[in-house]
Amino acid sequence: MIASAKVNLALHVTGRRADGYHLLDTLVAFSSDGDLLEAEDGSEDDFFVSGHFAAHVPIGETNLVTRARDLLREKFGEAARAPVHLHLEKNLPVASGIGGGSADAAAALRLLVRHWQIDIDEATLARLGLSLGADVPMCLASKPLVARGIGEALEELPHFPALPLVLVNPNIPLSTPEVFSRLERRENPPLSPLGAFTDTVSAAHWLKEARNDLEKPACQIVPQIEEARDALKEANALFARMSGSGATCFGVFSTRPGADQAAALLQERHPDWFVLATETRSPVPTQAENAHVQ
Ligand code: C5P
Structure with missing residues (x-):
């Protein structure tokens, strides 16, 4: 599954919430190129990263792909129990303003929901995504849109x-x-x-x-x-x-x-x-x- 680069074609900062997050009005589109994520059955969990920017991907508690996997397990228990091999081909630069970790997290949620055949509606998936990062719901949509709030209120174009x-x-x-x-x-x-x-x-x-x-x-x-x-x-x-x-x-x-x-x-x-x-x-x-x- 492709984790498309997120491009903020315009990004206006319109305020700040009491918790420090900023209010945005941003027009976003997604590129036809991005990172690639694959999932396969395995005898135990595994996460393998390849690609030009692999060395820059954090492994461990801060990695958004494995956090997405763990979040689905926490929420869906038995249905998400089967061990899974995840392979990320990191083609886009990290910490670079084009989604990166958020796009990978969104791809992991979509891919694993399909892999484990989890029954979940779009609104619940978006809420789970938001708990991983403000940009994850827009990356789940992966279509031209305007995002408001901290990035979670989406209007598709x-x-x-x-x-x-x-x-x-x-x-x-x-x-x-x-x-x-x-x-x-x-x-x-x-x-x-x-x-x-x-x-x-x-x-x-x-x-x-x-x-x-x-x-x-x-x-x-x-x-x-x-x-x-x-x-x-x-x-x-x-x-x-x-x-x-x-x-x-x-x-x-x-x-x-x-x-x-x-x-x-x-x-x-x-x-x-x-x-x-x-x-x-x-x-x-x-x-x-x-x-x-x-
Ligand atoms: O939600 P995410 O972890 O991607 O955000 C990273 C950081 O970016 C936040 O901790 C916050 O400092 C800043 N941020 C913000 N307002 C937003 C989105 C992110 O201040 N709307």
């Missing part, structure tokens, strides 16, 4: 177009709580009303006027974020911005070949950066899918 993207990370991890703690203003204006986007260009035009309020504090900690964002703009992105609490930046391109070309150029210029050409998944069927249905 059934007509949001697919966007060709390039993701760039200067390979420096960032601590989410540290970025939030450096915010100068916590009561910022929400997203402006969403238009009826028909294509990449109209969506990009609206998104360009939005913000990521975490970008300024994140750049104070890791100044290379500005370099990554500017490099995307120089490579002809329609616009470029940081995702989540950073340090990954994304550029939106008008076509997929344009994104592929820009990614090749950026990787050549910055061989030590993580660079990925991808696209956000759209809930709107493509022409090919429509033709298949007819």
Whole structure:
């Protein structure tokens, strides 16, 4: 099962709760690329991590995949008792503002619910996800959406177009709580009303006027974020911005070949950066899918 990268196309911080969590108004989409998670029957539990970023994945109590497994066991007892081998292929950088652990946790919940044939409704699954992290419910949805509250109040965007993207990370991890703690203003204006986007260009035009309020504090900690964002703009992105609490930046391109070309150029210029050409998944069927249905 793919654990798609989460991209905060816009992220406005609108307040703070009494418990310290921040209130957000964020437009999120999910890429067609991500980590991969597999589950198989085994004689005992096992968790194996491979892939380019495997060495950065924490093993033990903080790992969100094994926490998701243990949470289902706690909640469903006998139905979730059978030992399971879990294999995570970690293709995305960790602590990088694109979901990472939350996407892996959401994939683990979905995969194990299927593997153990657990009978659970979507609302209960989302509540379980939220107990693992604020971004887990949106990663369970894995569709274009606006998330409010601390990220758990979801409004799906059934007509949001697919966007060709390039993701760039200067390979420096960032601590989410540290970025939030450096915010100068916590009561910022929400997203402006969403238009009826028909294509990449109209969506990009609206998104360009939005913000990521975490970008300024994140750049104070890791100044290379500005370099990554500017490099995307120089490579002809329609616009470029940081995702989540950073340090990954994304550029939106008008076509997929344009994104592929820009990614090749950026990787050549910055061989030590993580660079990925991808696209956000759209809930709107493509022409090919429509033709298949007819
Ligand atoms: O929920 P999660 O464990 O992913 O959040 C990590 C940290 O990010 C929290 O402990 C909190 O400091 C910060 N955070 C926040 N407001 C949010 C989401 C996360 O302040 N809406």
